[in-house]
Amino acid sequence: MAERAIRLWLWSSVFWLILGPILGVIQSLQFLIPGSLDAYLVALELPYSQMRIIHTNVLIFGWLGMSFVAAILYILPRLAGAPLHRPDLAWWAGWLWNAAWVAAVILIWAGIPGHWLVSVQAAEVGEAPLLTDILVVISLLTVAYCVHTTILNRQTRRLYVSVWYLLGGLYTTAATYLVGNFLVLAFSGPGYQVIEAWWLHNAVGMIITPLGLGIAYYVIPLASQQPLYSHRLSIVGFWTLMAFYPGTGLHHFLQMPVPAWITEFAVISSVLLGIPVLAVIVNFLATPRGNWNRIVASYPLRFATLGTIFYLATCIQGPFQSTHAVNWYIHFTEWVQAHAHLALAGAFTCYGMAGIFWIFPRVTGRQLYSRGWAAVTFWSMAIFFPIFYIGFTWSGVATSASVNLLGNTLYETLNVTWIPRASRTIMGAAVLFGFLAFAWLLLASLWRGRPFEEGMNEVPEMGTEPLAAAEGGATA
Amino acid sequence: MSDPQSRNREPIQIREGHGRLPWWGWVLIVLALIYAFLIGPFNWFPPQG
Numbered sequence: 239m240a241e242r243a244i245r246l247w248l249w250s251s252v253f254w255l256i257l258g259p260i261l262g263v264i265q266s267l268q269f270l271i272p273g274s275l276d277a278y279l280v281a282l283e284l285p286y287s288q289m290r291i292i293h294t295n296v297l298i299f300g301w302l303g304m305s306f307v308a309a310i311l312y313i314l315p316r317l318a319g320a321p322l323h324r325p326d327l328a329w330w331a332g333w334l335w336n337a338a339w340v341a342a343v344i345l346i347w348a349g350i351p352g353h354w355l356v357s358v359q360a361a362e363v364g365e366a367p368l369l370t371d372i373l374v375v376i377s378l379l380t381v382a383y384c385v386h387t388t389i390l391n392r393q394t395r396r397l398y399v400s401v402w403y404l405l406g407g408l409y410t411t412a413a414t415y416l417v418g419n420f421l422v423l424a425f426s427g428p429g430y431q432v433i434e435a436w437w438l439h440n441a442v443g444m445i446i447t448p449l450g451l452g453i454a455y456y457v458i459p460l461a462s463q464q465p466l467y468s469h470r471l472s473i474v475g476f477w478t479l480m481a482f483y484p485g486t487g488l489h490h491f492l493q494m495p496v497p498a499w500i501t502e503f504a505v506i507s508s509v510l511l512g513i514p515v516l517a518v519i520v521n522f523l524a525t526p527r528g529n530w531n532r533i534v535a536s537y538p539l540r541f542a543t544l545g546t547i548f549y550l551a552t553c554i555q556g557p558f559q560s561t562h563a564v565n566w567y568i569h570f571t572e573w574v575q576a577h578a579h580l581a582l583a584g585a586f587t588c589y590g591m592a593g594i595f596w597i598f599p600r601v602t603g604r605q606l607y608s609r610g611w612a613a614v615t616f617w618s619m620a621i622f623f624p625i626f627y628i629g630f631t632w633s634g635v636a637t638s639a640s641v642n643l644l645g646n647t648l649y650e651t652l653n654v655t656w657i658p659r660a661s662r663t664i665m666g667a668a669v670l671f672g673f674l675a676f677a678w679l680l681l682a683s684l685w686r687g688r689p690f691e692e693g694m695n696e697v698p699e700m701g702t703e704p705l706a707a708a709e710g711g712a713t714a
Numbered sequence: 715m716s717d718p719q720s721r722n723r724e725p726i727q728i729r730e731g732h733g734r735l736p737w738w739g740w741v742l743i744v745l746a747l748i749y750a751f752l753i754g755p756f757n758w759f760p761p762q763g
Contacts, residue, residue, distance in 0.1 A: 319725030398728050456728070465729035472730070502755035509750035516739050524733055557746075561754040 240315065240322040241601045243329035247308035248594060248601070250336050252677050254300025255587075259670045261293040266663040270656065284347060291346050291358065291365045298363060298441065299374070300339050302586055304332070306449040307381055309593035310404045312601065313456050314385045317401050318392035323384050331380040338373035342366040361434050363441045364418045371419040378415065382408045399472035403452030406480070410444040428496050432488060435504075439487035442581060448479065450589040451518060454542050457592050461539035462526035475517030482510045489560035493569070508560035515553040522546045535695050537612050538596040544620055545588030552580040567642065573634025580627050583669070588619060591676065598680060599696050604687030606696050611679035618672025622665045629661030 268275060268286055279285065315322045322328065345356050345367045356367045366374075389397075389405060418437025425433050459466045466472065485507035488494075492501050523546060526532060526539065533539050555577055558564050568574060595612070599605050606612060633655045640651040652659075690696075 316726040317728075393725060394727075398730075400728075459728045460726070465731045467731050468733035468735075469730035470732065471735060505754040506750045509746055509754050512746040513743055516742055517735070520733075520735060520739060557749070557754075561749075562757040563753070563759040566760070 239329065240311065240325040243325045243332060244308050244311045244597065244601050246329055246332040247304050247311060248597065250332060251301050251304035251308060251590070252680060254296045254304060254339070255673050256677055258293055258297035258301060259666070259673055261289050263663065263667050263670055265289055265293060266659065266666055269652070270659045270663050272652065288346050288349060292343050294363055295342060295366055296339060298446070298582065302446055302582065302590055304335060305590040305594055306453065309453045309597060310381070310385055310408065310449070312597045313400055313453070314404055315388050317398050318389050319394050320388050320391040323387035323391060325384070327380050328384045331377040334373055334377040338370045338377065341373070342370040345369065359419065359423065361418060361422050362438050364422065364437055374415065375412070378408070378412050382412060399476060400452045400456040402476050403448045403455060406476070407445070407448030407452060410448060414440045414444045428494060431491055431494055432496060432500065435487040435490045437487070438490060440484060443483040443486065446582065446586050447483070450586040453593040454522060454545065454589050457538045457542050457596050458522055458525050461536040461542065461596065462529050462532045464525050464527070464529050467521050467524035471517040471521050475514045475521065478514040478517065482507045482514065486511065486560070489565070492562060492565050505560055505562070509557040511553065512557055519546060519550050537616065537696055538592045540616055541588045541592035541595060544616070545585045545592060548580060548584035548588060552577060552585055555580070567638050568634060571634035571637040573631055573638070576627055576630035576634055579630060584623055584627065591615070594680070595696055598683070599690035602684060603690055604683050605690045605694065606679055607683040607686035608679060611675045614675040615672045615679070618669055622668035622672065626662055626665035626669055629658040629665060632658035633662060
């Protein structure tokens, strides 16, 4: 039953991974060739504004949320040495989560005004109607109950750092979601904006980040067959993340009329985030040291390492752009969305895929059938995604120059940004192709994949014989 | 293939080392502290120049 629940969360996440980027590519086309799709979108009654909301919500909560919960349901019982408590509830929670976001897609699309339960809410990334929020909270608390009880039933006293991140991440997810989707409704004016900023950034920092890092902390030592580089750094990284991240949100609205100390606190917190990032990056890149050749054979390690490179890039960029000196220039431009894509579509999507590539053979009993399709996904993320990101960022820089330095209107900037926008659309479509390859590989492996035994590589061409356990390394 | 339920109960132990933060890590932390408190919060380069 536990495997059944994991498979439900896993397959659902793959569905959302395909739906979200398709909408993203359509949106980018609207910037490149305005009006080209109007006839279809008017017929569908799906304007850009609603499509954007669906795009962001289903990717954050559908793809990342569900793939991370699949990993939690797999990883925590193994680290605890205890079976998952009430896997039937975890399975029902998966259906509830899916129902919540299917309802969100339909209701955002329908755009029913003025209803307390089914109308779109005025909070970025919290636009899903109250009906979705209620279903999500019930599902989340159910998962938290299952995995927390599993940890209470554990055989081992020691809690590996992944448990800290994944269990802690579930609780910060619950708290953050409650603030951003319920408490925010009670405020208005600057107070509302402060709460909204807190939610907006912590949707990434207190939901996606701890869960994604918890998966990487699990996959990297096991896939590289090396011990984790530093226990101490992992603990320092966890607690400094929890200390500095919650205060960062208001760097999104540095120009708003609130007391200066609040925005300065956000800027200082944002720069201090460099400390947990440093701890994480050192641990992730130093752990496979001495056995880096495993990166050739192990796709989970490949994706986790690529995710770490994207994570490093996004975490260097973030603190700089949160400061006044940089923020005035890039605010209101696509630079910001490019940064969000680097974190969510780059770093954490890679961590999600690393987790799925690790879990899939172990819950289905099948190896991934084709190294080629795995390589298509990997290289589309390694080559096309950075070009997509550069086009996105370039578009933001050009937009700011056009508006802030040349005095053009935002609409006029379309004339000076068509090259980066074209690059964004074409490369975005290439990344989407990589996602389709990922989905196809998983689906086809169900009937084409060879039987998997613990210790084998996930991809058959890399060796069907069980691997020798690394001396002094991680043991499975 | 082993029984999925029994696989789920197999404890996994990930060994941990005692590596230290490299010296350049401490340099980066000091730079982050300087940037956070002395440069970041102040509007040194406003749009008007």
